[in-house]
Amino acid sequence: MLARREREAEAKTLPPLPNVDKYKTVVTRYAPNPDFVLHFGQARAIYLSHDYARMYKGRFILRFEDTDPKNKKPVLEYYDAIREDIRWLGCRWDEEHIQSLRMPIYYEYARKLIELGAGYVCTCEAKTFKQLVLKGEPCPCRGLTVEENLERWDRMLEGLYGEGEAVLRVKTDLNHPNPSVREWVAFRVIDTSRNPHPLVGDKYTVWPTYHFANGLDDHLMGITHIIRGKEFLSALDRHLYLYKHFGWRYPEAIHYGRWMLPKGGTMSKSKILKAIKAGLFKGVDDPRLPTLAALRRRGIQPEAIHRMIIDVGVKQAEVSLSWENLYAYNRQVVEPRARRLFFVHDPVKLLVHKTPKSYEAKVRFHPSRPDMGYRTIHVKAEDGLSRLLICKDDVKLLESRGMVRLMELFNVRLLKVSEDLVEVEFLSEGYGEARRLRLPLIHWLPEDRCLKARVVMPDASEVEGFVEDNVAQVEVGEVIQFERFGFVRLDSVDDEYVFYYAHK
RNA sequence: GCUCCGGUCGUAUAGCCUGGUCAAGUAUUCCGGCCUUUCGAGCCGGAGGUCGCGGGUUCAAAUCCCGCCCGGAGCACCA
Numbered sequence: 242m243l244a245r246r247e248r249e250a251e252a253k254t255l256p257p258l259p260n261v262d263k264y265k266t267v268v269t270r271y272a273p274n275p276d277f278v279l280h281f282g283q284a285r286a287i288y289l290s291h292d293y294a295r296m297y298k299g300r301f302i303l304r305f306e307d308t309d310p311k312n313k314k315p316v317l318e319y320y321d322a323i324r325e326d327i328r329w330l331g332c333r334w335d336e337e338h339i340q341s342l343r344m345p346i347y348y349e350y351a352r353k354l355i356e357l358g359a360g361y362v363c364t365c366e367a368k369t370f371k372q373l374v375l376k377g378e379p380c381p382c383r384g385l386t387v388e389e390n391l392e393r394w395d396r397m398l399e400g401l402y403g404e405g406e407a408v409l410r411v412k413t414d415l416n417h418p419n420p421s422v423r424e425w426v427a428f429r430v431i432d433t434s435r436n437p438h439p440l441v442g443d444k445y446t447v448w449p450t451y452h453f454a455n456g457l458d459d460h461l462m463g464i465t466h467i468i469r470g471k472e473f474l475s476a477l478d479r480h481l482y483l484y485k486h487f488g489w490r491y492p493e494a495i496h497y498g499r500w501m502l503p504k505g506g507t508m509s510k511s512k513i514l515k516a517i518k519a520g521l522f523k524g525v526d527d528p529r530l531p532t533l534a535a536l537r538r539r540g541i542q543p544e545a546i547h548r549m550i551i552d553v554g555v556k557q558a559e560v561s562l563s564w565e566n567l568y569a570y571n572r573q574v575v576e577p578r579a580r581r582l583f584f585v586h587d588p589v590k591l592l593v594h595k596t597p598k599s600y601e602a603k604v605r606f607h608p609s610r611p612d613m614g615y616r617t618i619h620v621k622a623e624d625g626l627s628r629l630l631i632c633k634d635d636v637k638l639l640e641s642r643g644m645v646r647l648m649e650l651f652n653v654r655l656l657k658v659s660e661d662l663v664e665v666e667f668l669s670e671g672y673g674e675a676r677r678l679r680l681p682l683i684h685w686l687p688e689d690r691c692l693k694a695r696v697v698m699p700d701a702s703e704v705e706g707f708v709e710d711n712v713a714q715v716e717v718g719e720v721i722q723f724e725r726f727g728f729v730r731l732d733s734v735d736d737e738y739v740f741y742y743a744h745k
Numbered sequence: 746g747c748u749c750c751g752g753u754c755g756u757a758u759a760g761c762c763u764g765g766u767c768a769a770g771u772a773u774u775c776c777g778g779c780c781u782u783u784c785g786a787g788c789c790g791g792a793g794g795u796c797g798c799g800g801g802u803u804c805a806a807a808u809c810c811c812g813c814c815c816g817g818a819g820c821a822c823c824a
């Protein structure tokens with residue numbers, strides 16, 4: 242037991258970063274494109290980058306990479322949404338930058354690159370160029386002089402080239418084994434009169450590519466350790482050329498494998514966005530989505546995501562995730578502190594004959610934590626009759642067993658089941674007898690003291706029912722457990738209580 | 746065209762770098778039990794893998810090397 246605990250504690254720390262002693266302070270960054278809210282997979286880069294910065298008492302930088310106003314168009318509201326997501330995860334950043342506000346810097350370095358003879362403005366058609374580069378041959382533009390290139394560059398900036406008519410390329414090895422790395426594009430023209438940028442409008446028409454802006458900024462901001470998905474591995478090759486041209490030293494780069502969701506699930510932002518626009522999802526926090534917003538709404542705790550990420554580690558292998566996996570972590574976090582309440586879905590009326598008296602059932606909010614207190618459920622008996630509600634599913638149980646114990650109340654025996662009414666009679670009060678008879682325990686509600694509730698399930702379907710009136714003590718946002726149903730988060734209270742289902 | 750990664754209980758994974766303490770850990774699933782009260786949470790116990798295949802190195806291999814088979818992911822004036 243002790244040994245196990247030690248091992249668990251061990252598994253919960255991150256492995257050391259490479260070459261930390263080479264740097265004064267460790268600086269990491271997270272660099273999202275604000276074209277969508279964050280999703281589950283991105284939490285990994287965030288936590289790892291953030292945790293390492295904290296672990297080494299370094300700095301953690303948030304940098305918005307919004308340099309494609311056309312294809313990966315940034316959206317104003319997502320800048321804040323992303324900040325909120327990161328804060329929700331529990332991470333704070335020490336510095337923030339927005340690339341679209343740094344354009345003059347990129348232009349400055351573009352010029353330097355050209356002056357070094359390491360970059361040139363290429364006006365070839367993409368197709369033609371591709372054919373040449375596949376053969377490892379230079380295009381005519383590559384041979385232009387520095388002066389000619391500077392001139393072309395100025396013309397580019399002045400807007401004399403349209404989209405696709407000119408790009409600034411970085412000179413690489415024409416025979417680089419990966420053709421997609423050869424002579425990569427550093428800047429391209431984007432017609433911002435047609436596709437204005439949410440922050441700078443149509444002020445610029447020449448935009449740096451990810452490869453240029455990201456690579457450059459990592460140096461300018463003094464990033465020492467880059468932690469990113471391995472889909473960026475080939476970016477490394479490109480960046481290396483840039484660093485070589487400028488004579489810089491490349492940061493330590495760690496690439497981890499992708500997180501994949503089981504069958505059907507996608508974390509692709511563009512796919513999700515398309516589906517939302519098509520009305521297939523209700524919004525970015527639709528419970529079917531793997532966005533942080535959706536998980537948050539469902540009551541998944543950031544600690545659960547955090548633990549999972551630390552446990553999985555930083556290997557380059559792809560990892561298939563199952564929701565069950567995440568739920569297991571979340572249950573661990575949520576179980577000890579979730580208050581328990583009765584929720585009856587698909588309610589059926591239960592008429593109890595021979596009820597000897599009215600009851601006040603005192604039920605613990607948590608079965609193993611008396612310190613969390615009790616709630617009271619009143620059951621009124623009139624002329625030996627009490628009226629309750631139970632789940633339709635439990636009627637079957639009652640039918641097959643004939644007798645059942647109403648949790649924390651009393652035991653009953655089935656008399657008859659009709660269309661929408663189940664009649665039983667009071668059998669006995671003691672729990673001991675229920676145990677002796679091995680009676681199933683079912684939950685219930687007094688018909689006159691319960692409130693309408695709705696639970697939004699992970700597949701966006703909804704379950705209707707009633708909660709005990711003690712729900713009034715629950716705060717919006719709180720995660721509770723509906724006994725024998727599952728963990729849910731109180732989402733809103735209007736004319737009815739709306740919950741989002743997390744997991745069982 | 747190029748690059749990267751994987752093949753370990755039913756499922757998802759840890760371990761592999763720094764060979765032995767690994768006849769292999771965890772979660773989930775399944776089964777059984779417990780709980781003054783959750784057939785659905787919790788707790789306890791059990792079942793279930795000989796680590797893709799073949800060969801090699803070694804006193805010793807899931808762990809190193811070679812070959813084979815199968816599978817996954819990614820890159821291109823997106824980030």
